Amino acid sequence: MTLKETDFPLLIRFLKNLISKESDPLIIKELIIHLINLYEQVPLYPGIVNMCLNNSLKEHKPEEMLVGKRYFIQIKDDSYVGTVAEKGNKSILLKGVKIYTSEDELDLNLKEIQKVYSVNDRVLNELWSTLVFEKGVKK
Amino acid sequence: MIILQATVNENYLLIGPAELKVVNGIIEMIGAKIMKGETVVVPYGKRVPFQVLENVNLEIDADESNVVKIESTSIPNEWNLLVDRIISERIEGRLYKIIILGEVDTGKTFFSTYLANKLLEKNISPAILDCDTGQSDIGPPGTFGMLVLKKQVVFLSEETPTYLYMIGSHSPGLHLLPAMTGLVYMLKKAEKDASILIIDTTGWVQGDGGRSLKKAKLDIVDPDLVVLLQRSNELEHLVRHLPDKKLVRLPVSKKASPTSQFERKQLRELVSKKYFKDSRVINIPFDKVFTDRCYFLTGTKINLPDTLHAERLSGWEGTLVITSCPVTQDMVKSWPSDLGTIRNFIAGEEVGVMVALLDAEQNCLAIGRVEAFDFLNNTFRIRTPYKGDVSKIAGLQFGSLKISEKGEEAGFIEPGSF
Numbered sequence: 001m002t003l004k005e006t007d008f009p010l011l012i013r014f015l016k017n018l019i020s021k022e023s024d025p026l027i028i029k030e031l032i033i034h035l036i037n038l039y040e041q042v043p044l045y046p047g048i049v050n051m052c053l054n055n056s057l058k059e060h061k062p063e064e065m066l067v068g069k070r071y072f073i074q075i076k077d078d079s080y081v082g083t084v085a086e087k088g089n090k091s092i093l094l095k096g097v098k099i100y101t102s103e104d105e106l107d108l109n110l111k112e113i114q115k116v117y118s119v120n121d122r123v124l125n126e127l128w129s130t131l132v133f134e135k136g137v138k139k
Numbered sequence: 140m141i142i143l144q145a146t147v148n149e150n151y152l153l154i155g156p157a158e159l160k161v162v163n164g165i166i167e168m169i170g171a172k173i174m175k176g177e178t179v180v181v182p183y184g185k186r187v188p189f190q191v192l193e194n195v196n197l198e199i200d201a202d203e204s205n206v207v208k209i210e211s212t213s214i215p216n217e218w219n220l221l222v223d224r225i226i227s228e229r230i231e232g233r234l235y236k237i238i239i240l241g242e243v244d245t246g247k248t249f250f251s252t253y254l255a256n257k258l259l260e261k262n263i264s265p266a267i268l269d270c271d272t273g274q275s276d277i278g279p280p281g282t283f284g285m286l287v288l289k290k291q292v293v294f295l296s297e298e299t300p301t302y303l304y305m306i307g308s309h310s311p312g313l314h315l316l317p318a319m320t321g322l323v324y325m326l327k328k329a330e331k332d333a334s335i336l337i338i339d340t341t342g343w344v345q346g347d348g349g350r351s352l353k354k355a356k357l358d359i360v361d362p363d364l365v366v367l368l369q370r371s372n373e374l375e376h377l378v379r380h381l382p383d384k385k386l387v388r389l390p391v392s393k394k395a396s397p398t399s400q401f402e403r404k405q406l407r408e409l410v411s412k413k414y415f416k417d418s419r420v421i422n423i424p425f426d427k428v429f430t431d432r433c434y435f436l437t438g439t440k441i442n443l444p445d446t447l448h449a450e451r452l453s454g455w456e457g458t459l460v461i462t463s464c465p466v467t468q469d470m471v472k473s474w475p476s477d478l479g480t481i482r483n484f485i486a487g488e489e490v491g492v493m494v495a496l497l498d499a500e501q502n503c504l505a506i507g508r509v510e511a512f513d514f515l516n517n518t519f520r521i522r523t524p525y526k527g528d529v530s531k532i533a534g535l536q537f538g539s540l541k542i543s544e545k546g547e548e549a550g551f552i553e554p555g556s557f
Contacts, residue, residue: 002351003347003348003350003351004347004348004351005315005347005348005351006312006313006348007312007347007348040553041550041551042551043539043551043552043553043554044308044309044310044312044313044314044539044551044554045310045312047312
């Protein structure tokens with residue numbers, strides 16, 4: 001082993017923590033965009049980017065939301081992101097809203113599907129198989 | 140104007156900005172004797188103690204609150220004993236190397252200056268190598284600077300560096316190889332020009348980067364003496380492999396004052412602005428220089444439609460394509476299919492990039508900033524204080540910092556961009 005010569009691994013650790021702790025994909029995407037923006041501002045200091053990222057997500061009470069500001073909102077299993085357009089005593093109106101919902105089951109018409117993707121988790125084997133090792137030590 | 144009459148052995152602290160003139164008598168500042176008629180300018184952000192060696196009359200241009208009488212000298216006797224030790228250990232004809240280690244704001248530069256002044260007083264030729272690229276005293280920020288002392292100095296930042304080596308960043312992080320190459324370069328220069336080399340290091344002493352950097356420095360330099368300026372035992376992890384006889388542990392002076400992030404930036408910009416004060420723009424044809432730490436002009440030029448410049452790079456590196464806007468799929472359609480990875484650099488992003496002007500032996504002649512890559516005339520437009528013969532510039536070495544025309548900090552360029 002040697003010591004790290006760069007703080008870039010901290011950013012991978014940040015991403016790992018993010019996906020393990022954060023269930024809202026809208027927030028995950030926003031923080032990844034935030035990571036890229038911060039890195040482009042200070043490309044020489046990944047450690048400072050990491051420090052900023054870990055201080056980026058702020059939680060607010062619903063009544064503290066301000067008109068004109070963009071918020072990520074969770075209600076049960078559903079996630080919303082949008083900008084507060086109006087605020088009343090008991091409700092708010094969001095504009096520019098994106099919604100991520102969860103369903104136990106969903107019927108889809110195949111003809112309506114435009115694109116389908118999956119992630120190839122064997123890509124390392126296919127491109128660089130000499131770097132694939134068994135986990136643990138064999139006796 | 141403050142007129143100060145002070146008697147022998149009195150001690151004062153002068154806080155910059157200030158200007159002090161010795162009308163009569165002698166004072167000592169950081170080991171340098173300031174004689175009758177001599178003037179010292181204390182820059183903003185600097186604090187300097189002085190001791191009266193002979194009764195003096197001083198004229199001081201500063202706020203009254205910036206001249207403070209202090210009880211005793213801030214120079215511990217251990218420092219003078221160390222000077223004697225170094226002189227006794229030194230072998231004629233062989234460079235004696237000292238590394239100064241300490242966290243940020245522990246007075247490393249103050250101590251290095253004092254040591255050098257005292258050694259010079261004993262007719263020994265010292266050099267100071269300033270490796271603190273984020274808080275450079277010798278040379279502009281982002282460089283290693285070395286000063287071979289010919290006379291005693293108070294502020295290293297007021298002197299013209301004997302040698303410069305560009306690191307290209309305020310921190311050695313992501314620039315560890317240039318930092319190590321620069322160290323070796325400076326060691327070779329010091330072996331020719333000095334008897335004793337004092338290496339003033341960065342305050343980065345912890346974590347993976349700090350440990351790696353300091354261990355590499357210690358291994359490369361193989362110092363005769365390592366001075367640890369520490370408040371407690373915060374440096375001990377760096378020197379466990381060294382014999383105790385090589386180590387000197389000195390407490391940090393209580394007068395060593397912390398500087399804020401903002402003050403550090405101001406101090407950096409002060410040095411940088413001063414460096415670029417009398418700069419001019421020079422034009423250097425693309426074909427008259429080699430380029431270093433970049434891909435640009437290292438491959439085989441090709442003509443591609445809708446580009447300002449294109450060149451095939453070595454093997455799998457692909458093709459560097461410089462355009463005025465991001466490459467689109469439509470543009471690529473008209474290009475050959477064997478270009479490999481397209482490295483797209485958008486013209487204009489180079490403006491402000493720090494650059495070292497190198498001679499044919501890769502010595503740094505001066506630092507500059509890129510004004511433009513001029514693709515109409517195939518020339519580099521560089522702003523630099525370099526006053527020498529432009530034909531001596533054989534190479535351009537690019538850094539990762541951006542500087543404004545006046546020498547202010549202006550951001551970064553991602554390493555490997557062009």
